[in-house]
Amino acid sequence: MKEKIYTIPVTEAFGQDCECPLCLLHSKLENDYTDYYLGPALMEPDSRIDTNKKGFCRRHFELLYNRQENxxxxxxxxxxxxxxxxxxxxxxxxxxxxxxxxxxxxxxxxxxxxxxxxxxxxxxxxxxxxxxxxxxxxxxSCTICGRLEHTMDRYLDVIMYLWSKEADFRKLFSEKKGFCLVHLRMLIEASQKYLKAAESERFLSQLMEQQIENLDRIEKELDWFTKKFDYRNNDAPWGNSKDALPRSIQKLKGYSDLK
Ligand SMILES: [Zn+2]
Ligand SMILES: [Zn+2]
Incomplete structure (x- = not known):
């Protein structure tokens, strides 16, 4: 199996019930990198050269500072x-x-x-x-963004490999609730980069069918969330709509820190 170090996190993320397994991979990596740049990176000359040169973007300075550590x-x-x-x-x-x-x-x-x-x-x-x-x-420029981009590309390579070679993974992939639009774009780009033309076409058509079905689902969930504010719906059940707003925001923009 291709690059096991990347395969395990991918299959774990695809095993979770969520709006976007790639957001799970992204947030886990971001968390790990935040730990790293508040600790071990300080003692690594190569990392110091990189952080001296690139620094961090606003989001990652915020994450590092708001940890209130070191x-x-x-x-x-x-x-x-x-x-x-x-x-x-x-x-x-x-x-x-x-x-x-x-x-x-x-x-x-x-x-x-x-x-x-x-x-x-x-x-x-x-x-x-x-x-x-x-x-x-x-x-x-941002040291953490650079590393995220590199590792996410490795994950996308593995996702394409597993999708083209393993029927079990293809089934698992098709049962997901779609992806956020940022990671949808990355999946489309990765399919063009890593799959053969005919496979890439098949991948895109299945992906978009799955994505539209799930965008329709979340649109209805968000619609019901807004209708629950009408007093006439006070006693009606929430269904899946209680957290429809943060899930809709994630679907549109990817993982973020909504409190
Ligand atoms: Zn995502
Ligand atoms: Zn950054």
Whole structure:
């Protein structure tokens, strides 16, 4: 069986009753990575190089901070990341300030008369472009997101393998309540990446049939949830609708921390 280390969590997640087994895999990984970056990662030189370079996105800083564990460890990781980025920002800013000063001293009168300042196209190697690129990279980079993306791709590879090779897994897969739309998109992309064309077509058609059936189901559950607010339905049974709102949000956007 393909890459057993990834197969066990996949079959465990598909064994659970839930709105999206991939959300289960994702949240378990996210939890494990949060533990790791608040503990063992601090002693691993390779991990420190990675966190210095990438830092964390807002969601993962929130998860790490809100654990209320090892504030010193998180402060050390944040400090070395901040220092690395600060020196890069300073270096580019020095070039921006220097270039502006040179221009101001040389042809400021002519330039201001012709209105050339501010309209110039910035070249790809200009400090202005470099600064924007650095800031955008910083907004988008995250050590935990990077690892999640890598491991989720391994899981998707295994899911495609099991679906194409094992009848038991194919049956289990077809009995699930569909997936959140984020993981539905990932499954479609993975089927194109890991399955042969004919298999991928069959997978997509079965997946969408299952998905639409379950989107219809959750739409009805949410509809009944809203109707239960009508006093005339006070005594009517909830059915499956009591937690229809968080499950609908998960179905639309994937796993989140709804309290
Ligand atoms: Zn999901
Ligand atoms: Zn992240």
């Amino acid at each position: 504030r010193l460890g998180l402060a050390l990781e944040t400090h070395t990341h901040l220092n690395e980025k600060l020196s890069q920002i300073k270096e580019i800013s020095r070039d921006i300030i220097k270039a502006t000063n040179i221009r101001r001293n040389s042809d400021s009168v002519l330039s201001s008369l012709t209105g050339r300042f501010g309209k110039e196209k910035k070249s790809a190697s200009s400090p202005h472009t470099k600064l924007l690129k650095l800031l955008i990279d910083m907004e988008n």
